[in-house]
Amino acid sequence: MQSRGDYSNGFHELEPVEEKRVPGFSSFGRAKRRSNRGGAPDTRDGLANGVRVSDQLGEQKPLETQKSPPPCTDFDVAYFHSYAHVGIHEEMIKDRARTETYKEAIMQHQSLIQGKVVVDVGCGTGILSIFCAQAGAKRVYAVDASDIAVQAKEVVKANGLSDKVIVLHGRVEDVEIDEEVDVIISEWMGYMLLYESMLGSVITARDRWLKPGGLILPSHATLYMAPVTHPERYSHSIDFWRNVYGIDMSAMMQLAKQCAFEEPSVESISGENVLTWPEVVKHIDCQTVKIQELDSVTARYKFKSMMRAPMHGFGFWFDVEFSKPPSSPAKTTSATSVASGSSSMSPSREGYQKKRSNPSDALVLSTSPEAPPTHWQQTIVYFYDPIDVEQDQVIEGSVTLSQSKENRRFMNIHLEYSSAGRSFVKESVMR
Template identity: 95%
Template sequence: MQSGGDYSNGFHGELDRVEEKQLPGLSSFGRAKRRSTRGGAHDPRGGLTNGFMVSDQLGEQNPLETQKSPPPCTDFDVAYFHSYAHVGIHEEMIKDRARTETYKEAIMQHQSFIQGKVVVDVGCGTGILSIFCAQAGAKRVYAVDASDIAVQANEVVKANGLSDKVIVLHGRVEDVEIDEEVDVIISEWMGYMLLYESMLGSVITARDRWLKPGGLILPSHATLYMAPVSHPDRYSHSIDFWRNVYGIDMSAMMQLAKQCAFEEPSVESISGENVLTWPEVVKHIDCQTVKIQELDSVIASYKFKSMMRAPMHGFGFWFDVEFSEPASSPAKTTSATSVASGSSSMTMSPSREGNQKKRSNPSDALVLSTSPEAPPTHWQQTIVYLYDPVDVEQDQVIEGSVTLSQSKENRRFMNIHLEYSSAGRSFVKESVMR
């Protein structure tokens, strides 16, 4: 789904493009360590490599309707799954209290949907969310992971005496077999800038293969935001440093330094003070209805008005995910409080009605936010830096469009195409998140 309808920001016009020149072959400077996705098969043939078989534990059951052939597991996928076998990635995610405690609270808040029901955990990692679901009374939890971390997850399940409830499946969601419908899908699928890693596709596949009509998906919704940012300290640290190095004029290094520092998106933490305008929605996702094809290319137009006079150094991106019941479920009788509140001015734009339609009842939803004003998470924020800052005045309009598309080189990577115009000058910035 492209950024139209309720989520359109209303910019329709050709930009007089001035391309930002790039030097070939240089990677980004100081790039944060990337996460990689857990939803696909370590064995390229899609076999269950550790023999955690489903049918042996479920008895006689009728298999669901045969699905079309799954997409092949590429060498990039194999490398990606292998990266999730490292314990450090899982340690970082589990120690992210905003992330982990929000998921635990969401499971307990929706205990009535989970108790006595069948759950699938897509990309289970160490199995912690599967165990939370078992503790909430799930009848059975299928913990699916393509990475070799599934071996450790199985041991964790055994150590907690939950082998009768939690069944670890080592393989891609696209390849493993579950011979029954499930009531709940839970997954921590979000990558940097929400869509990096392309793991949402595995959640959609699980939904289409196994979820009962009216079943619960946690999280239920996701929204990606963007806004212009000013970050003079970062620019000074990376670029202006070269003007005078121990008394030596090394400004000849500045163009190369810009390329190295700002060619690729940067994952880092900023504060609300760095944000020049109200944010706008790039993409809103309803996990019950989103189609895989919608994620191939996401296009959004934007039109910002600067709240201050400052140099604009780039565009910041962050996201919220919401944990709410299916639309057909009975109304909630109690309200939940977000562990990582996303209800600040950074997450909702008051100037655009369409940006506010993503929640039927915002005060009722449990939200995990990666906004600059929310408690910090390991996702931080993603900044697409310009090679040279653009000076903007208070109330100056900044408008353009952004296109996020899966890389043809590797679908786990994301191409970013930014067009922006301000004060009569128009530019294009292209980068790849890899």
């Protein structure tokens, strides 16, 4: 990650200042960041952006003409290109909590998938599309803008499913499907849930093709935040410089803080690092959410510390829920996946329980610190310097997450915090 001397992202005891955005062209890599799979046009192997499936299926009743899609920028091209690397897909597929929960969700909703038409948004290697075909889908449109679509077509062919799974190489905004669909499935979640802005592609697919009352998997998503303490990380990154082989190198500490904590950190913490019950930043109903809602999300929070400890920053994580539409008569099984249900930390909150359509049988994939580990881990926004808090001390303020104007796949984070008569502001960019 790049360090910028003219941009400080520490907590400052200042009045709120105008948010800064970091321009530039940054490559996406799975080791640090996830990328979207709905991308740049390519005509290799006959998979062309804007391909019409009516040529393969026979005449279909055309859907209403859509308005022109947003242009594909250079940032988008780099973003999509990163998903052509097999290592990214290997990491996702090897995440058992992620992949097995999706497979179980498909089987739980088999009665809504069997004999129906499915769209897989950002299909990657095609594994979710194949799960849907195995569950009895009549037809699956596997859409991906990355060059991985070429391999996805070969994977589908090797499994004898070319008659059911149609791979479309292009953005969801550009490809043409000349029939309505019954189901949309997508693994769209980025770090901190909204990083990458891939949910917009799911919304586009919903508005273009999904039948009224159709199924979307996952159906809901909830982003949480809470104050965290992490003395081991701070000591490892910062206090190390106080004494290096007997030499006082504390002059390095300020630069070390900027390099270590300038941008949000994707890492794993445990429930012991969390100082309070979490608060909901954003709850998303995939049936009704609008793209405009994702341009900027603001939430106010008020925490009460459960212990006396140094507060090193705020942690963020999310849950996604796989529920049938409210009017659907389909039955769900009582099976429980390795990641089903959130940690004891999240669902015990009364406010969170009210968000669920049916808490007793909803299948949930959680990235909470107390849930089985996933490749998303948790996202931590660190302060440059820890803030000591007492037990029962109130911590309140607001957080705003907004898409960068320079690159919509980057996320600006604006945090305001006050406690014990002191107020702070932190601005950061997730890129």
